[in-house]
Amino acid sequence: MVFTPEIIALLVFIVTYALIVDERIHRAVCAMAGASVLILFGILSWDQVLHHIDFGTIFLLMGMMIIVNTSRNSGLFEYIAIITGKAAKGNPIYVLFLFAIVTAVSSAFLDNVTTVLLMTPMILTISRLMNINPLPFLISEIFASNIGGAATLIGDPPNIMIASASGLGFNDFLTVMGPIAIVDMVVVLIILYALYGKELKISADDQKTIAHAINGLDEKSAILDKPLFTKSVIVLLLVIALFFLHSSLGLEPAEVALIGASILLIWSRESPELILEKIEWPALFFFGGLFILVGGLVETGLITSIADVMIHSVNGTGEAMFIITWFSAIASGLVDNIPLTAAMIPLIQDLGVSGAFDIYPLWWALSLGACLGGNLTAIGASANVVVLGIMEREGESITFIQFLKLGALITFTTVTTGLILLYIMFPETIPIVF
């Protein structure tokens, strides 16, 4: 067997992917080791390495991590969690709906892991107070987090990667993925109500008692640092406003995040050592390694070959949308959606170069599948792992199969709904078979 650059690049990619899935070695280490092998074998030159690392994605993630970590020190998110708990007025159904909505909205602007980490303790407290199994609340939090993350450019890493590679702006995501996320959230809440509505009924007296107990919580006591709280709110709002305007201001999303991070660090006077220490460096190195691995596939022409096969076997953009959505949804449920998106991006770019497909709807198909596919299994997305991990620690559990049954229902419904909405938004892509 001759080890051509194509075979080496493919083998390294497959082995690395298998090691990432296996999880015995940290995924950042796997990606960096795989990238090193490619460089060692001369598959990529140093210039090509720098060309393939998407600094737009890495700096956007870094900027948002700085903003979120600084804001967290103020108690802002705990404050939001208590306000949400109080607004539910002791009604379990309201708790389910309100926490799902707040989680979805927060996940649209913050990273999903931070959002669920901060919401879960409050949900557990309220469910214990109500003497109701926390499972429905936590499950809805998982689904809401993944759906909310799909709504914006900064909501989920696949969207950040897609935006950086395609040049799509914050408003593009908001106008296409935003409505899909809203409709999907409504659908999910209806499904959850149908599944758990009966379990969540309590007497009016109990509801009153619980509301009174929750009202005893003082949200102001959650604010650890009032000046930082105010500054965090202002900077977060400023950053969100800049994201809305970034295209017209000629700013890249990563630049917006870094500007926001710099303002908050200067204004808050928080120790940069402590804040920068909390940046998830392994995640950023994981991204760096992945970009190099996928760069190997691109440079050796493997992605072009796969694109060629697709061009000859797929009839039109609508069919490509269907395939990309479902492939990425199912694959994201089984393996990490970040390497999947990293590999799919150059493929879609190649499909665009061929001229046989309208590339614009394909980006949304990828976003839809990669983000919502995370709901399929217990390990489909980081938020799932975090919430289920906390559940385990708190003595609650759901088996992989139990989650799969629910996740499959939610994924099928939300992805189908999203795909139908995409076809409605881009009617020219509707395949003839439909």
Added chain:
Amino acid sequence: MSRKFSDLVGSQYEQIRSDYCDFLLTEEELALSPIKNIFMPLDYTHEGLPQHLLTTLHLFTGATIHLTYIIDTQIITRIERILGSESADEYTRLKKEKAGEFLKIGTELLYDAGFSVQSSIVTGSKLDDCIRLASDQDLVVLSKRYGTDTSVSKTLSPIALRINREIGISILFY
């Protein structure tokens, strides 16, 4: 799952949990109070509900407080016997008026503290009717001076002492 969880969040969850501990309810506080009905008899010795009592009552959040003013029939009978029924009726009317004022102030105070309150005026025995009315309640809240004369005493009045001895449920004295 545990390994994946620790890879993703490290020690962040422990930190968040400890931050939350400062203002979230403790395990003891999470358990809802079994006290649903509180009986609070009042009489002419009542001088308002002290703040420390309201703070303590917060332990029984969600309970309904039955505020009952008990007018002693023995006194009415004595007045009737000595001064006639007209004077007895006048005395009862004035007593009920005063009782209404006490109950109104007490009800507003407890309602503002978040309790649901039911108030009533009973004419009868301060001892027997108190024991009878308390029989289907979960807790009795009683003034130490209940049923005594107006002289200031820090110890329990004889009636309060007898209620404490004869009643089968917990009493919170103030």
